[in-house]
Amino acid sequence: MLEVTCTHPDAKSYYRIEQFLQLTEEDIERYRQHLICPVCHGKAYFRKQSVNGRSACFGSNYHASDCGNWHPTLKTQQQKEIEALNQQLAESDELIFDFVIPANSKKEDEPRRDSLKGKQSQERVLRSTKTPSEKLISKDDTTVNASRRPEVLTPDKMLNNLLHGGELAKSETRIVLKLGNKDYSYKAKNLLVNFASAEPAKNFEEAKLKMYWGTVSHTDKDFEWLNPADCDDVGIPLGKAKEAIINQYGITSRDELEGAGILFLGLCFWNKDKTRKIVKIQAADKLYLSLLGDGRVN
Ligand SMILES: [Zn+2]
Incomplete structure (x- = not known):
């Protein structure tokens, strides 16, 4: 636009x-x-x-379905996916969610900036990621019977549905998260939180794990924080996820994140002075970015 x-x-x-x-x-x-x-x-x-x-x-990322600013080619493709998932939600009591990053998410190979890449290798970052299952203890949890095999939902389809006003955000269908050796089941409407609706716990220890989603507005100058486009009272510290994002998505400049859709498992709590909500990325390999190609106008 x-x-x-x-x-x-x-x-x-x-x-x-x-x-x-x-x-x-x-x-x-x-x-x-x-x-x-x-x-x-x-x-x-x-x-x-x-x-x-x-x-x-x-x-x-949030054009209404009748908005003329929603790029027609993108709209056709995205709406098809949204309708397919809406249909699945209408027909299923539960969907398995697997954090598989689609193969086409990484940009074409390009020389990367050493200043962004840092010293850690991708392998080290990914290996150091801890399973967040210990934070998943709430009344809403149930352990899932593994004998049934519902449809598998991937982060790209999930995020597309959330960004464009699909049924997922308010759905009663249960989403089964596979974390470590355990599966956890949440109603979609209780699990998925847009940054603008994030409700902070008093502190990190009391925060409950949720799936946060929205659009990246910009990063800070040092590429240590993400700021969402959805609201201006939330900060997302990148921490270890910075290296993982750079390697996983072939990021060469922090500006490439402007306008990206984002979905990750996180914890929301107040900062020390209660002036800003922090949404902490819980695990670097449980984060999905939908980057805009250079030719993409949205
Ligand atoms: Zn619009």
């Missing part, structure tokens, strides 16, 4: 991309989490010009 509506009280209510680019860097940072699609009012994001020449633009 080349035009956007801005809801920040200090900003103008409407910007064309060239006007937004004329703002100071400080104002861009202040306003970029307050953008919505001018047609359907879906939450929007701003993408800088990329190092390989893609122009700066606005985008949204």
